[in-house]
Amino acid sequence: MTEGEDWTDRHVARWRDHWIDVAFEDDVEAIVVRIGRLKQYFKLTTQQALVEVGLQDFEYDTLHHLMIRDTPGLASPSALAADLGISNAGMTGRLDALENAGWIQRSADADDRRRVSIEITRSGAAIWRRAMDLRGRTEHEIVHALDDEERATLAALLKKMTLATETDSSSASRDVSG
Amino acid sequence: MTEGEDWTDRHVARWRDHWIDVAFEDDVEAIVVRIGRLKQYFKLTTQQALVEVGLQDFEYDTLHHLMIRDTPGLASPSALAADLGISNAGMTGRLDALENAGWIQRSADADDRRRVSIEITRSGAAIWRRAMDLRGRTEHEIVHALDDEERATLAALLKKMTLATETDSSSASRDVSG
């Protein structure tokens, strides 16, 4: 249809024959695989950006989710863990690291002393911003392989699918990372 | 434009104001985030499928990549590690586990005794098939939130972007998981 083949075209072509006894449609497979590969690509470029600002993956991930919540820069450990899709135990570890680096601050809640409040520090917010900025560049570049109209179409089609996942009452529609 | 808002709509709306001093376009962000969320959803449903067949994530991942290569069911450890995007050290660990479970078989190459050949066993192929089948169901369901024409459009738009990532000469276009 357009110029060349991408990895997925070759993948699907190679496998059309093998999928005889497995429920399989190439167009579904092609879409799922391309989504996976794009995500992976974004992940790789994000990692490059993180190296530049001196941030590890899990550190950025945590700061990012802390910032994009409805109460930016402020959260409880368990709420943040749920957003991130990690266990509470893992959360404790991440917070130890971040607190140690001076990017967040733990403080005990006065009213309910079981609760701990996580707050981003000035330097935490600053380094997150720097990472965001770098990360955005490659994403911009790739997504702008499409023109304005195509981007709008793509966004709408993707949304139709995300709505399907989010409406789905099953447990799999639980919180998911951005 | 369509019925409701998805998570991403709310996310972008919430953040439009905060991104003043960061290079940011909502349409790019919306696309990137939706891709991430769809990938995450597929990952979750795959995991559910894996629980049903009694396979761990890394086991399926390895068997899958072993099967979808140009030489299905046959590979060298390092080639497979490259496909999977993991280190050779990690590969050794995975192969130990898979060999132990009887799903793959290691054998020394006669010509070059540094080389090891990995081959999938009958039971390895069988369990992979079962997992594939289950995994495919949810993916089908979600992707079929779109009609035939929409799927074709989506596939083409995604391909335009994957081509951009794969053409990109930078190191980030290295092999990526499917």
Added chain:
DNA sequence: GGATATTACTTCGCTGGCGAACTATTCGCC
């Protein structure tokens, strides 16, 4: 043809994350 480099894989020490058990606090209810 023998020293040196390269290649293919494995072993080692360490780290992030998980589930389960634990601690401390608050809620609910009679």
Added chain:
DNA sequence: GGCGAATAGTTCGCCAGCGAAGTAATATCC
């Protein structure tokens, strides 16, 4: 108002994966 259940977070033991060093075989070059 006091006892059992629920809730919030941390500690503990374990596992998968990483980078670096190690081992063994082959390639290269004088």
